[in-house]
Amino acid sequence: MASWKHFLEKEQDRFLSELIEFVKIPSVSASPEFIDDVKDAADWVAKRIIKAGGENVEVMQTGGHPCVYGDWLHAGSEKPTILIYGHFDVQPADPYDLWETPPFDPVIRDNKVFGRGASDDKGGMLIPIISFEAIKETTGKLPVNVKFLFEGQEEIGSPELPEFIAKYRNKFSCDMIFSSDGLQWTEDEANLVTSLKGLVGAEIKVIGPTTDQHSGLHGGAIANPLMAISQLVASMKDEKGKITINGFYDDVLELTEEDRADIARVPYNEAEYIKELNVTELHGEEGYTTRERLWARPTLDVNGIWGGYQGLGSKTVHPSEASVKITCRLVDNQNPEKIYELIHKHVKEKLPVGVKSEVIRLAGSADPFVMPRSHNANQIARDVLLEVYEMDPYNTRVGGSIPIMTIFLKELGVYGIMFGFSVGDENLHAPNEFFRLKNFRRGQEAYCKLLYKLGEQSL
Ligand SMILES: [Zn+2]
Structure with a gap:
């Protein structure tokens, strides 16, 4: 067994208690009441990156909630430099009385961690730090150059980030970006998001x-x-x-046959959708399927x-x-x-x-974001997910926008890949948020494989 695998197995209990400790910090970015908790979460992340073997770790001021940076850049200049992104702030936990157990006193039931931020994105962002540690600890090095950038203001729309990323353009420069803040399609089905609407x-x-x-x-x-x-x-x-x-x-741009086939491949039940929304029927632009209208029109x-x-x-x-x-x-x-x-x-x-x-x-406009089909990082992520989930990931699209992806593209000139292991049914932004332990573990393996696959690339 690869030694990183062994390490992950051996240390899993510790990782779980770390996740619980992390979720305990009520780092709600929306409310001034929690401003020090967001800072505490930043400090926690900085310490955790140092513990994993990261270098040049610092909590960076942005004018609003801070960011945390850390890196390891000794893989050689012929190896790619990847930037891993995530966020340590969380949504408000209100209404508290709808939580079965307190939002900031996480518990484990049914192989899930319940608590605000467990899925979005504390569980998600802890994963790549763990994978980094597993490889660093067992081999003394990383197969690629790694930069971590975690922010504390995602849930309020990253107001200071455009200026911040632009200001530190050189520090954050990289060849590829992977965001830990992403979803798989279902508990056991893999997914890569290929476009966001503007x-x-x-x-x-x-x-x-x-x-x-x-x-x-x-x-x-x-x-x-x-x-x-x-x-x-x-x-x-x-x-x-x-x-x-x-x-x-x-x-x-008109949808290609390939685009339409990608969309049609993703499971979808129209009757259920109508029932879920409690509408009499669906309505929208003629000539396109519901999914095409939602995702690509x-x-x-x-x-x-x-x-x-x-x-x-x-x-x-x-x-x-x-x-x-x-x-x-x-x-x-x-x-x-x-x-x-x-x-x-x-x-x-x-x-x-x-x-x-x-x-x-109105304020808050965004450019559309579309990952080029043949993009190298996208292919690599696809190969890893195929291996880990034993299925070819769906190519899905999102009708909403994720500002950080457009900020990265604009300021660093790099497309971000959403490589996260949460699932949409985990009550993100709602009471009783949870994260599946199975995917906490699966994500660690996926990030290890990803780092190794990226290490096979030469620039
Ligand atoms: Zn998130």
Whole structure:
């Protein structure tokens, strides 16, 4: 047996007690109440990397919650340098009364560790540190150059990270990035996420008379902003689910046969999906399967619309203004800036008569992220998962965005691979979060194999 395997087996109890100790730190990034706990978690991670044999370990200040860095760079310049990412902050644990056992007093039941952050991402990020230790401890070296970068603000959208990563671009430079913050498809089915959607949003205000008016005195004489905004929003999409903003689809790359086959291969039960959401039927762009629409087609959604009187009973008011927030999820090759301009233009052109408009861009846009199919790191990750799960991993996509992936691509020029071992059913962000011990262990083996496979690469 490879000696790292033996080491993992021998030390498993210790790793488990370390995970429990780590989960005990209530490192909730969203609330100022826990600011020192996030710092404590950073210190814990720094110590753990040192213990594993990492060098140049430091807790780095970002202006917000800190990051932790550590490395081992003696594999030689002909070997790749990989950066392993994860986060040690967690979601708030509220509502506490829905937890069967306290969120920050982790317990093991049914071969699962229950506690806030066990799955997202403390269990996940401890895995590569353990694998690093197993190889370092048993062979005295690593097959590749390794950089660890763990952050404490992922759950609040990594606000300081774009500037931070840009500032330390040289320190974090690498050939490949693996994120421990990722999901496998099910408990025993492997998965590689190959794309994330981008995002852009706008708030549109439609303005009528200076103040609210009496509908009996002025109704019928002037345009009603709420009616106008409804007509405007309705003009953005047809009944068949196609977005009718001029030019919206111009840059979208059509799905290839291979893309469609990848999506079709992932198990999916439409009846169950309808039942889960409790809707009468599904609805969306014609010509695409539900999964294709969810994963690989751009969307436009109305997130909120308001104006006029919303209190009890009736009030015969003619409102002075109305507002709507819309966001679009974007796919490969679409540009948030350009889509925003198209929305703006559409509002100008389609605004009903008798009202004025104001459009502002909402914060939080993101570029779409698509892993090139033949990407080397993706192939290596695929080979490892195939070996560990004994199945060819699914190529799945995510309809949401993960800002750090786009930040890495933009600032370091490197595509990140999500190489994590949590499963979507582990109550992430919800009460009774848990992490399966089986996958805690399986992930350690996978990261060891990954490091060795990467070590076979020469630059
Ligand atoms: Zn996470």
